[in-house]
Amino acid sequence: MNRKKYNVTLTQDERNTLTHLVSSKQTAKRKSMHAQILLYADEASSGGALKDTAIAESVHCSRMTVIRIRKRFAKEGIEAALNPKLQKRYRARKLDAKGEAFLIATANSSAPRGHANWTLKLLANRLMECEIVQSISPESVRKTLKRTKQSLG
Structure with a gap:
């Protein structure tokens, strides 16, 4: 016996709202698809x-998407x-x-003795030496510089 764990029972108002969402051209595609899933x-x-499986085929999504929408509606x-869902x-x-700010100021200052330019590894080490962070990778330094539109060159 294959019983569904999460049943969807809509009120007439909910059914009308979902039907309006599906038929409206202003509705986002994902929202329209979720409304169709709930109606089916x-x-x-x-x-x-x-x-x-029939819902998934008619809406052109996976069976797991149907199950997830059903579960979120029930809960x-x-x-x-x-x-x-908002991503955390x-x-x-x-x-x-x-x-x-410290990273940008350091990257724009003159390089340490023995080096022509700052490298990502040197900047990461400087941040740890100055106890700005306990640990940081050169990749995190690169991403921060890129996000703040800074460069090493």
Whole structure:
């Protein structure tokens, strides 16, 4: 027996809202697709809910997308199912504004004795020597310089 874990049962108002979203040309494609998925998955509709694979084929998405939308509707409601999740920053930035200012000032100053120019590794080492950060890679230094539109040359 293949029972669905997350059932979608829409009210008449929700069904009307979703139908309007699907038919409107102003609606973003992703939002329209999610609305279609919810309409096809509605248990309260006259024909009952379609199977996830049938929904996925008719909406041109994967079966997992259908399952995810169904789950978000059941747990968080219609707004969460229609709108994309906000991405969380997985790691905090190594350098804050003060650290970035120090990096830019250092990169624009004269190179240390024995070197013609600053290298990313030298800048990373200088940031650690001055205890701006505990550890930082040359790649993080490069990305910071690129983001602030600075260069070493």
